[in-house]
Structures are given as structure tokens and as C-alpha cells.
Amino acid sequence: MKHFHIVTTVLRLVLPGLTLQSGVALGQVPLDQQLTGAWTYVSVDTVRPDGSRTPMYGPNPHGLVIFDGHGHYALVNSRGDLPKYVSKDRMAGSAEEYRAVVQGSIAHFGTYVVNEADKTITFRIETSTFPNWNGVEQRRPFVLSGDELRWTTPAASGGGSGEVVLKRAK
Template identity: 45%
Template sequence: MKPMLHTLPTAALMVLALSLAAPKTFAQATSDLVGSWSLVSLTVTKSGNEVEALGPHPHGQLIFGSDGRYVLVGLRADLPKFVSENRLTGTAEENQRIVQGHVAHFGTYSVDPAEQVIVFHIQNSTFPNWNGDVQRRPFTLEGDRLTYITPGSFGYGASKVVWQRMK
């Protein structure tokens, strides 16, 4: 009977240690987002009209890792190639079209299921004004379709971003 008395406190300590080691920022709904997503659309409403911020058929990928990290890239489908074949010697027009035709950022994320919000902790972005920013984005998840709203700080107002789960 004596060994049983030693086993019980040890088991209790192990359970406590495991529960403390679990990330506190992960909510149950986070697991619903883990995986790779393909960009369907990024639209902005201007004067009552929806405008496709990255063109009609944007390319992009959003990866939510089970470790709480994410990477997001969105590109216009019609980005120009550099005539010089050297991105360091692009023309002003090429550079402008490329800068205005993409967005990328990475960092960590969490989900607030009660508020239905994804919280992006942006480490770095191709829009440097977002570096170190924390952004809350209301979202809906319907089957394999994720939709969220971005803040209006990107230069063209708040936008609706739609992603499709990749299989």
C-alpha cells in the first residue's frame, strides 16, 4: 500500500505541470483554423462599391501552425516582371505596382472564441507600420471557408478577406 501513496502525489504533480505548460492563449476554436488556407478574395468597400484590393484573382496563402505561429502572403495575379530581370534595378512604375500589389506578415496568433476574433501578433510585415502590432480581426468559419475583417490602417480602409482551406 505504501507505493500507492507515493504514486498519487507524483501523478497529481505531473497533471499540474502539464496543465501549466499548455499555452494559455490557445482557445478550443484555434484548432479549427490550424492548417493552410488559399486566398479567395480581398475586397474593400468604397463609396458603397466593393473593390478588389489585390485584383480579381489574387494569389495567397495563410498558414496557421498548431504552435501558435502564422505566415500570411497575398499577391496580385498580374504583378509585373522586372524588365531588367533584376529586382534591385526595377523602374519606379514596376516598384510601385509590386509594392501596391502584395501584403505579407508573420508572427503569432490566438483565437478569442467568445468574441469570434483572431488576434494577430504581427512580428514583421511588408507594411512596416504593422510591425509589432496586435490586431483583432472578427471572423466567421463556415465549413472550409474563413472570412475576416482587417483594420482600416492599410491605406484603403477596412477590408473583407476570404480564405479557402487547402486540402
């Protein structure tokens, strides 16, 4: 019992002044650390200027976004219903099969920075399956609520803006 009192006394003295390395009080985890991990896609919608929505990758997009906690990320997303190639050889697809893959998927990787003040993620895209994004920075406002992450892509590669909803992978 005596050891219990010593431990609780030490904890009462030490914990109030304890801070994380970033200077944030214990219990207040910075947004970039909250993003760390793997996220799966729930939806990806194109939002037109008139407010209408179209699922960009169908009703059940498949994909993963990984934030490694050291400023690197990888993102891959595709339609859940992409057709298989008749030839069974990815280098010998038909024009229609190639079109379906290009229009039904996106992937990119690079580094990211989270701005706590304005709640944005800036993706510094090194390489993308949409080559126009190679070497580009894209700033995306986001909302993190529990195990749900939402961001907006102001100028989506398919036109309009994009609204992405992800859930933390378990």
C-alpha cells in the same frame, strides 16, 4: 464475436467521459484548432464607408495563410497579374515596377490568438512588408464555415476596411 462485445462495451463506458486536453468534449474542436493549416485566397476587397467594394489584389489574388497550431502564422498575398521586371533583376526594378509590387502585395508573420467568445483572431505582427504594422496587434472578427474562412480588417492598409475570404488548401 466475444471480442467485439467487449470492445463495444468498453467504448460505451469510456467515450461519454472522454474530453480533449483543453477540456472540450470530444467532437467539439476549438476554433484555434479548426484554423490550423493552410488557407488560400479567394478574394480581398476594400470596403469603403459608402459600402462600395474594390478588389484590393485584383480579381484573382494569389496567396497563402498558414496557422501552425502553436500560435504562429505567416501570411502572403499578391495580385495574380503583377508585371515582371524588365531587367529580370529584383534589385534593379523601375519606380513603376516597385510601385506595382508594393501596391499589389502584402506579407506578414508573427503569432496569433483566437478568442472563442467573440470569434476574433488577434494577429501580433512581428514583421510586415508594410513596416507601419511591425510590432502591432490587430484584432479581426472572423467567420469559419466548413472550408471557408472570412475575416474583416477594420483599418486596411489601403484605406477603408478589408474583407478577406479564404478557402482551406487541399
